Amino acid sequence: MPIQRPDPDQLLDRLQAAAVRARRGKLKIFFGATAGVGKTYAMLGAARQQLLHGVDMVIGVVETHGRMETEVMADGMERLPLREIPYRENRLREFDLDGALARKPALILMDELAHSNVPGSRHPKRWQDVEELLAAGIDVYSTVNVQHLETLNDVISGITGIRVWETVPDKVFDTADEVVLVDLPPDELLQRLKEGKVYLPRQVERAINNFFRKGNLIALRELALRRTADRVDDDMLQYRRDQFVAPVWRTRDSLLACIGPGEGLEKIVRTAARLASQLEVPWHAIYVETPALQRLPEAKRHRILRNLKLAGDLGAVTATLSGADVDEVTVQYARDHNLSKIIVGRDHPRPWRFWFRSFADRVGKRAPDLDVIQVARTEGEREQTRPDRHDVVDHVFKQWPDYAMAAIGCGLAGLLAEVMFPIFDLPNIVMIFLLAVVLVSLRYGRGPGVLASFLSVAIFDFFFVNPRLSFAVSDVQYLMTFAVMLVVGLITGQLTAGAKYQARVATRREKRVRSLYEMSRDLSAALMPEQIAEIGERFIAAELGARAGFLLIDDKDKLQAALPSAKGLPAVDLGIAQWAFDHGEAAGQGTDTLAASPILYLPLKAPMRLRGVLALEMRNSDRLLIPEQRRLLDTFASLIAIAIERVHYVEVAQNTTVQIESERLRNSVLSAISHDLRTPLAGLIGLADTLLLTKPPPTGQQQEVIESMRNSAMRMNALVNNLLDMARLESGNVQLNRQWQPLEEVVGSSLGACAALLAGRPLKVNLAPDLPLLHLDAVMIERVLVNLLENASKYTPPQSPIEIDARIEHDGVVLTVNDHGPGLPSKREEAIFEKFERGKKESAAPGVGLGLTICRAIMQAHGGSIRGETRATGGASFILTLPRGLPPSDDGGTPDEGSAFAGMDAMDEESATERPQK
Template sequence: MSNGYRERRPDPDTLLERIQRENRGKLTVFLGAAAGVGKTYTMLEAAHQRLQEGFDVAIGWVETHGRQETERLVEGLPRIPACLIEYRGKRLPEMDIDAILERRPELVLVDELAHTNIPGSRHVRRFQDVEELLKAGINVYTTLNIQHIESLNDIVAQITGVVVRETVPDHILEEADSVQLIDIPPEELIKRLKEGKVYVPAQAEQAIRKFFRPGNINALRELSLRFTANRVDKEMSEYMREHSIEGPWPAAGRVMVCVSASPFSAQLVRAARRLAGGLQAELIAVHIEAPARRFPIGDKERDRVIRNMRLAEDLGAKTLTISGENLVQEIIEVARAQNVSSIVVGKPHHSRLWELWHGSLVDKLIRNSGGINVYVIQGVAEQDQDAGIRTMPKDEKINWSQYVGGLSMAALITIFCLLFENNMGLVNIALLYQLPVTMSAFWWGRWPSYFTALCGLAAFDFLFVPPTLTFTVADIRYLWSFITFMIVAFVIGGRTDLLRTEAASARQREKSTRALYEFSREIAAVIDLKLISQKLVKQAADTVGRSFVVMLPDQSGKLSIWAEHYLEATKKNTRLPRDPSETAVASWAFEHGQAAGRSTDTLPSAKYLYIPLKTTENIVGVLGVRVKEKKMLPEEKRLIDAWAGLAAIAVERVRLAEQAREAALLLESDRLRTALFNSISHELRTPLASIVGSVSTLLEAEDVYTQAARHELLENIQEGAARMERVVSNLLDTARLESGMMQLKIDWCDIEDIIGTSLQRLRETTQRYILDVKVAPDIPLLKADCVLLEQVMINLIDNAMKYSSRGSEILIRAEPKGGTVIVSVSDNGVGIPEEDLTKVFDKFYRIQQPRHVSGTGLGLSICKGIIEAHGGVIWVERRPNGGTTVSFQIPTEEKAGLPERLANK
């Protein structure tokens, strides 16, 4: 295949995306530069046209804002009633998504895509409702203003001076099938405002002064036109690629934005998203997490980092969080590893003095970037938004015993120095005071070590620096010693605490990795789903430090709890309540394949976070995690996702093993049925034909045959009937053994009588062979089922005669041995090949030989089942001079080795 052909063929990703969207509903967005341009009016007009064309159209939610023209267009369109949600003592209307899904119209109208739902709704935002409707295959018409697009949020704030809180991720519009721009001149829009067609008069007057100024409207119109033009350009590029139209294609690259706790980091993410869109490049958001010195769980900066990373994900970025001390080095290494072409960083707001002391991160980044472009973005600090879902602050209490411990060590050093002051200089005494500082930092952290350093310095000045017993200093040079002492103490304490923190973080990561590895190794050979679930929740709870539950569907598809593990310290408060609301959230996550519950935007009022256990093809269950906070840390979320992924693989493996086992049983059953039919068709038809032929001959020509001939015909009938009886008996015995219904009737048995009875039943056929029977005179009686042992002897003798030529010798031996009786039957037949010695007791096994041997191949299999039911063993051996010996051994003690279910009461 030539390179030219590969370049002209359609993009596989584009084709795959198009195939996946065939089952989704079509989304049409009516986009406007501002409120009042006529988006809802145009949407309703388009809906009437679809209704006239025969489409099933329904209104899911429309805001008329009291406009008469809009209300007239609502008339004539079917409307799905809103649901009422209880909030702060009031019942407020909201779009009823369940009613829409039940009604399933071809097209539903959903106004105001950026709307925030009333707390208690299924989803936090209305665009999430629209996504669910699209996944259900329902087409949606919706409206949106340009200022609500997430990547343009900061630009709109700069233009209008108003920060828009309700925004929609860019990928919603990128995945839309159609975006229709609704635009009117600024003068007409202001006229409509003054006429009260957009807001009530009081609101309209205020809006004209603050937001709807002609300059603002023109700027927003330009944004709308540019956004629409970019979309048209993208659609044109996709069309050219799908139809193999040659053109100048831009080289794909990657844009990386550095996310931090900076107040304007969100603006960097949006700027990087616009840059990546212009370059048609992939966006990567990276957060370099320094050792935890300033980021306790739940504090303001950590919450800001979480919001910024979530914003990057909403804008379609791939997010990475790594740990490292050297920020510049880590950024460059990640950029090179991810093949990044451009890096976006923020312009620092530090003072010149700070940069002289610490160095400029931007300058270092530019110097070390090599061939990577570096974009420095000027930002303005944003006001912290109420994210609605925030991390609960960590409740850290001061441990005064640590400070007492530091003070005690300083006191011990002081006593030691006082005792040996004459033999030590001031320099050595000062060095000794560094010891408790280092130990405090190593054991308890930086603040106890700083306190210890202050105590040590005070003791050193008061007791050892002249003049003693005062805090005054006679020699000014000691002040430099004090400053040096404190600097060294602070550096040692800070670095020791840092190493301690890094070691703890490394131990936690190692613990998590080891737990995942041990769990995957433990369940590698386990196919018990209950046991796997119990191991999962226990190890996951111990590793993450949260309570876990595993919920799997039953035969009807209803979720139920298979395993649960709760932390002992909080067991009373974390136990999963058996209430319908929690079950409903878990069921929603299972049905839709999306995380729901606590710490998500879907049904966040739940007590648990429910993560679907996804495999490549389906969803096999739900993992529930008890989350006290409204937001969890990114690294904790990744760890829980890892457990969920491992659990999904384990559950899928068990189910595949069950399917494979069922398939093997089905195959074995089919093979057994085929062999059974083949055996019956031959082993029953042959003696039956002999019986029918002999009877017919006797009936039709009774006077023709002599007495001897008639006797021979009757013997044929008797032999055929006996043969059929053995076949049917073997089949029935096999069925009883397979079903476990065989019950032993235990009684005293004489093995010599059993052998004699067996030979008597086979007397017609044994006359053709030489029988050599030897039974030891001192052989004891057996506690066994005499009838079944007789069946074993008949099968063994009959099997020996089948594979021996007429007139050959058959040996039967019985002798006691060590509390058991050993019985053997030997023939002089063709023998059994060495490689087949282990197969002779399999059902339907037949030795391959030239002459035909009758039988179903069930005799030895039945013998094995009966002997093992008596607690004995059976085996086969090759005779040195040819032939085969089949032996079995049964204990003589009463019920010795006998399975309890088979013993007779």
């Protein structure tokens, strides 16, 4: 196998990376299309093989889900004790990271890599626990389904109609040391389902009709196979780099389109795109800029950049490379990216250049293992690629000061040679002129260097070779001297100009890296959006020669020129900017959307969401066509967006801290006052009851006063109880007594408690017949329903009906309480759940606005939610959502996963692990 000589710097970097990998643990992922294909079983089988080889292995977390064969495979293996973490009223069991680090086995099994840890754990995600284990030098085996990969989340939700909330960053998958695909054909998986080897028998029919439809399984399997193939391809490329393998391995077809000044144009780009589409393979498009090509006229450079942009629009990976030899750079790029086919334009034959090889021939000779495809050009394209004499003249005219300085330099070299002529021989005089050629080439480039070579030969011949002051020579040997002198001068000038070009390229790259570093440093210290805008504006102007403005979003996701920098762009079109923000795509100059605009609008994409729009007015719009410049601009925009998001969350954290402290203080005051009021209120109520029972009984007027006093004390006592309950709920001190309860009983007890309030009202209760048992605190949920029914009786006409409905929806049970009153205040549907907020402030109905706040707190404590809305037919509707949970099965151990089959969590193996609802 041919091996290329490694670059010393690359070799050093790889040795250092290998040293880091040697200290780090190895991650092995068992990857599958969906639950039930046997990932956990395969992982346990591999772990048992390691045990046979004497490896110190323990189980960190393994979810068997009651599958007998999996439990048998795990039997006898050492298990780390799980850690209990209090969460609300429960104590949940989670992986003990500190215990694993203290035990420090050689290998640990961590099932379900995408699992979300209980709040209060060190890391929110299990994959972060795995990262810490790997950093400690512990090898890890884990499992992942394809739907848990972050980049495939939207794709799979579009296929199955079910969104997965627990995901793993693709970087974790891509950087794993080994990925094992655990595959099972859809028919076999469906057969396992029917045999009860994946879920309980009574759940199979629902599973097959929902997530486990055959079409879904086929699509998921294809995605898993493709993602594994991509991962294997990456492993192959990394191996080739590590082993310095030169030949291209034809594991799959891939294309490289070469764009040049005379053999690119649009036809080669479109041909490559069409061929890549037909073969369904990736393709790249590159332009190699050499010192000679730097002298291209502006029109040709613009055509090259336009072709590169076209290639990018057609799906190619584009790059602008630099080097002295186009053939070498092209072949090296193809080898580095394992591209097996190179597409070039066919050179137009010219008889007077018969001794020159075409670009295709040169590439074929340098890389005989690669396929070179030549694309013929039309006559019109040939005319475009012919050299324009006017371009050459214009180029020389623009550089006339450099050519003049070359002539002056040769003249000065002649004067110096004249002074030294009596002392030194002619060979030494020749060195003076060669030095002049080198200096001119180094300072002014290739063209002036060529002129200096010819002038040096002419001056040397005319002034120093006998007969002097004549171009005639007395000895024909001097002709050889002139020829060698001219050739050496030309070669030296070429090499010097090339070295200067390479130095300029390296300087430009170093400047770009330094600019990114300085920008990152300054942005990390910025504390205000205005500071971020000023930093971004300064760096963009320095690196891209553009005027920048920043448009940030307000509370309603509308852009506004809130930052001072936006005032520098008077032509900003907020409509185009809003379109770019709403669609998350660039618009304006240099794009395919509203390209006539003189300004480029680039959305600021932060990790969590879009943060605004960057508006750019480029002095030279052609710079947007250069892939490296566009990538630099995208990097700037990303850094700015992340900085804006960081500042936003710093502000959110500060406001949250203030709110928490304010709430804590207010709850403490309310709790203290409420406790102090309970004793006198209890005395007032007892006194009223005593007065009502006195003998002789009070008169009618006295009884009315006593009952009014008692009712007022009772309302005040209810208010005090609400305040105390609110304080306890917000402090987290309320322990829910959750039991598996039928919802029908809770609704019935609530109606019984409100019988007096609802007397004379029509009631309509519609509960779905297949409602599952719910894991809830019946007293608390009854309190929620009682509050809602009391509100309905307060704010609706006395004889208006009240409706209660319950149904299964996705992974929860939805309970709805509807009335036929005036409905909720417009645009205050969320505000009514805040403390001391009332639906209508002018209402004469008693209350201070705590009932709905308590309802929301109770629902959140159950992992559910509550919201209100005004119905189209009139009246208010309160929608309660409760999680279905996993009720105990009737066979004594396996959770009833069927109750959650409508949601994604039950489709995954992760669903059987008790976790907080998201």
